[in-house]
Each structure stands twice: as structure tokens, then as C-alpha cells.
Amino acid sequence: FKTLQHYFIQSNLRTMKVIICLFVCLLSVAHGRAAGERLDQCPVIMGEAGISPSFAPMVAHAIHSLTVEDIQYYFDETATEDNGIPTVNMDLTAEQRILPNAPLAHYDTEFSSVALRTFDFVLRHMNQARWGTSNSHTLEQVTHALHMADIWEHTGEQYRVVERLLAPASDICTCVTDIEENDVLNYLNLFSFKIRYPGITSGNKTLTDRYFDSVTRSKRAVAAPAGFTWGADYSAHYGEKGAFVESAEDIYKRAGMRPDFDAVDFDLSDAELLPIVASTLQDGDDPSMKPLDSAESWEDWKEMVKTAFEETGYYDLAVFMFCMLNN
Numbered sequence: 001f002k003t004l005q006h007y008f009i010q011s012n013l014r015t016m017k018v019i020i021c022l023f024v025c026l027l028s029v030a031h032g033r034a035a036g037e038r039l040d041q042c043p044v045i046m047g048e049a050g051i052s053p054s055f056a057p058m059v060a061h062a063i064h065s066l067t068v069e070d071i072q073y074y075f076d077e078t079a080t081e082d083n084g085i086p087t088v089n090m091d092l093t094a095e096q097r098i099l100p101n102a103p104l105a106h107y108d109t110e111f112s113s114v115a116l117r118t119f120d121f122v123l124r125h126m127n128q129a130r131w132g133t134s135n136s137h138t139l140e141q142v143t144h145a146l147h148m149a150d151i152w153e154h155t156g157e158q159y160r161v162v163e164r165l166l167a168p169a170s171d172i173c174t175c176v177t178d179i180e181e182n183d184v185l186n187y188l189n190l191f192s193f194k195i196r197y198p199g200i201t202s203g204n205k206t207l208t209d210r211y212f213d214s215v216t217r218s219k220r221a222v223a224a225p226a227g228f229t230w231g232a233d234y235s236a237h238y239g240e241k242g243a244f245v246e247s248a249e250d251i252y253k254r255a256g257m258r259p260d261f262d263a264v265d266f267d268l269s270d271a272e273l274l275p276i277v278a279s280t281l282q283d284g285d286d287p288s289m290k291p292l293d294s295a296e297s298w299e300d301w302k303e304m305v306k307t308a309f310e311e312t313g314y315y316d317l318a319v320f321m322f323c324m325l326n327n
Helices: 002-010 013-031 035-040 042-048 055-063 068-074 114-123 138-165 171-176 184-196 205-218 248-255 270-280 295-307 312-325
Strands: none
Touching: 042 171, 055 138, 055 184, 055 312, 068 138, 114 138, 138 295, 138 312, 171 312, 184 270, 205 270
């Protein structure tokens, strides 16, 4: 309790919330649960620990482009290539959509700042049309990379508290690391399809049929049709007049819905899965976005970047990263 009191005095309100959630979690663990009950009761366990209902999509969003160097800088400097953090394969032509471990980025350490290392990383791939995102120009890819870094920086503050108060063997870690059951892996696969095939879940038959035809001919990942720009993991999109509208994730949350992942076998190839994803996981997510080509368009993009990650997601991600890295 002295340790908790110290943190309450020294921390801001956000950190205090983390401590309260974890303290409640510790009280729950103190009452004990049989090992067999843990996975069955994970929704309750996660709720008691303050994990939000948006845990899976928020975590998948936040980890999809992590690298070893990012993990070392923002979370755990001892992390290795065998880190256990699944990510979306940035090579959009590869058959393997999800990597089991965050890969090395080989940042240029001659640059002192993380910002310039990130900038260099994006520019090193600027001539690769099927890397990172589909149909995004370089400025938009830089914006995406810095947006992700901002999420990790913010989460790192809460991670420091979590690592002091949460035990790797706790019930909450058992639950958040079960990525096949808690939907984190499912959402990563869904995001991968949305990145590779912008608009695949939009319900736009003209667009989806074009993907089906292209993949059938090539038997591999294909480029998005010309004219589309896509903000990678951003689920938010713009209406006809450029107004910011509700994201697909928000629609699911508001309606109390979950994508029908049970009807989708992500072990199948892209060619086999495209028609299934297009119909079963259809959510009306329109990939078209205003291009980032002026100060005026940046105001829209800036609003999107500021609202693309829920406040509760930072705590969710901090708990997830600690548990996965100490699993």
C-alpha cells in the first residue's frame, strides 16, 4: 500500500486510473480462481481489471506495424526478435499476412532522434508500391508512421506503471495473451485484408469483384484499384463532403456487434478468403480519403489522427504489451 500511495502522489490522473484498475485486478486475484475457470471467465476478468470492450481492435491497431526497435525504445529494451508480438506483414505481396514476431526495422542509428529514424525508414521504401500501405503517397505514409509512434509514446507512460504492479502469472495476463480467443489475432487479419485490399469490406460490389478477378488471375496479393487512397490502419473515413464520419470500429461498438470471425478461416489463402471476407465481414468501411496535399486537407487528417485511437486503448495496450513480453 505504501507503493500505491507513492504512485498516487507522483502520478497524473491517467496513471492513477491505471493503478486503480490494477489494484482491483489484484484484489480479484487474491480471492483466487481455479486454473480451468480463467479462460472461461476472461471477459469478466478483463472487465474487472479495467480492460475496455474495444480491447481487441485497439490493440491490433496499435501493434500492427511494431518493430523490434520500437518495442525496445517504448516498452522493453531487452526485447529480441523472438518477442511474441504479432504484426501485419508490411510486404503486401507476401503470402504470410501476419508475422508471429515484430521484425527488425534496421533503423539507421546514425540519426540521433527516433523521429528521423522513422522518417528514413519510410523513405527507404517509398518506391515500393506494395509495402506498408496500399495507394498511399509518401507524406501519408510518414503521417501514419508518426501517428503510430505517438500511440506508443503515450502508452509507454502507462507501461511503466503496469510493469511495477502486474504479475506475469496473473489471471489478466492469461486472458490478454490468449490472442486466438480474445480476437486480437482476428482483428490483425482483418486489418491486413483492409490494408491489402482497400474497400474489401465496403459492400461495393464493383470494387470487390475487381479484387476477385485480379486475385484469381494472379493467385497473389494485388494492388488496390487506381484512385483510392488508404490510411493503413485508420478505420475512420470521410463522407462525400469530406466530413469526418463514424468509423467501422465505432459502429461495432455502438451496436454491440462483433465481426463474425467464427465463419472465417484466416489460414486460407487470400484468393480463397477474399469473397468470404467481402461478404461475411462487410461493414461499409469506405477506403476513400481526402488526399493529404494541402494545409486544408491536413486539418482533416489531423482530426482523424487525434481521434483514431480511444483513450482507453493506451491502458489496454500497456497491459497487453507487458503480459506478452513477459509471457
